[in-house]
Amino acid sequence: MKQLINYCPVHGYEQEVNAYADGMKGYLKNNKLDGIELYVYQQKPYTSDYREESIGVHLKYWPYWLDFWYGNQKYLNENYSDKKQLQEYYLGAVNQEEWLQIIRNNIKAALAVNPEYLVWHVSNCNLKEIFTFDFFYNDAQVIDASIEVFNAVSECIPDNVIVLFENLWWPGLRLIEPGIVDRFFCGLKKQNVGIMLDTGHLMNTNISLSNELEAVSFICQTVENLGMYKNYIHGMHLSC
Template structure:
């Protein structure tokens, strides 16, 4: 089992490690971590994010993409206001240009030495993040995802593992064995699996109030997948107990919101906090993941270090070299 942390080369996270390979190396060594799961938001600089540390890459993702995929121009213009804005968001006005963004991202991941890539399976328009009235069903999201992946299949190297990540929006939630099977059995790439995001799965149950309840719910959900649970190759490990916030704040229609307000709202739902209860070890013991990614959102190195330390302690794993 490899212990990793999430990291991107976005300017904010480049500043987090002071644009320094030495700082990142010291952090990984201090916590006895094996490396990182990267997200490339721009060109890869191997001098900072060294190939030897990159075990996986989280592919770029768009929370709302089905309207673009289906060519629903009227709805896209309603949401984004102009063709220029649509093209800027998706890398161009056509499917082909959007798919090329994925192809470039996959090529960069493979060049960087990634053993796996992570693909989000979800769709939610901005307004739906607030009122919970979703236009597309999980079945429709998964069907479209299968279409996308099968177009990209020939561009994904056979030895690059494609791991689908669950979310709490329509798509792969892992609550339905049939829909999970529909995805895994439907894609042409023969080297597929699941990246189980524990916080996202907890977000599907608004009644959870403790970490122990969350662990029980995660294990019950995984068990119901039957043989498909063996597709789980890794964990994005963090906890989220935001049910009360969702009950109080996700029932009202919002016509527009600033990006900062949207991000703040999502962060209150998807908390990305470390587990503190030793109950979390039961997930590791049951799933037996190949990768455990301590996935957090961090303001500074001290906060990042404290979160990793807390979760490693809960897992009863060795930390701090």
């Protein structure tokens, strides 16, 4: 097992890491860590070299994207003040194929550090739904669209790099419905795939949890309920 810390080369993080004599190497050694899970949200590789420390990479994600994917202009107009704001959110993309190319570019930037794994979020939620939990799309709809998107770009991911799909508490891969998990993985074309279990995200699906003991029990039971798919868990994002 490798113990990592998530890392994004922004001012606050870099300031802390560079306080050590050997920079990142010194930071990892001092904190008894094996490496980093690097955030790569841009379309080009970082100018700094993180290949030696990066075990995995967290890809860029868009929390709200399903209306854009299906071209539901009515709902897009309700969520964005104007066309410029919409284009900025999707990094200039105005249609499916342009957005898919942006995703491919992001994957290529991530692969520049030679990671063992990539992390891919599977969910959809707009700003209003974050607060109301009155979701327009259900798990199955988000799953089906996510399969379409992933299969369209998966050819640019080498077979020796595993893609770990991360659970969230919004519609999509929440991990609380084994049938949805099965539906998702059965639809993927790529074989080298698995689950990045985020314990904090999983706890957020159960608002009745009131203490750590209940949370641990809920997480363990949810994993058991996955059946064969519990063996797909190759990494964990730990939260207390």
